[in-house]
Amino acid sequence: MTYRLAFVFLIAATPAFAVDPTGVPQCDALLKRYEACSGQLSPRQVHAAQKELLDGAMGIRAAAADPSKRADLERYCVDRFEQMKRESDIKECMSKP
Known part of the structure; x- marks a missing residue:
């Protein structure tokens, strides 16, 4: 039981989306x-x-729909x-190729 809980916690704490x-x-x-x-963060x-x-992704998608904002967004x-x-x-x- 303890192992299952630890495994569930590990999965829930891992940024896997x-x-x-x-x-x-x-x-x-x-x-x-x-x-x-982000998985390397505390x-x-x-x-x-x-x-x-x-x-950020939602905001970028919304702004990307406006051609006048695209260059600034890039x-x-x-x-x-x-x-x-x-x-x-x-x-x-972040610096890795």
Whole structure:
């Protein structure tokens, strides 16, 4: 019984969900890498990272529908990706090719 509970907790604590594509390649690359690397965060940070991923993807999809915002959105995602490679708690993972 103890082993089953530990296994269920492990599965529940692992960020194993997929963020749907946003249609903006630069943003999809950022979100995909962030999702892959978020498992290296502390357990307390994983939930916040999952929420940020889902909220971010929804916002990006909404903004991507407006052609006047697309270039700014692409630039934002590239800049944010580079910032996370330099300054985040998971910068080593975010920097992998």
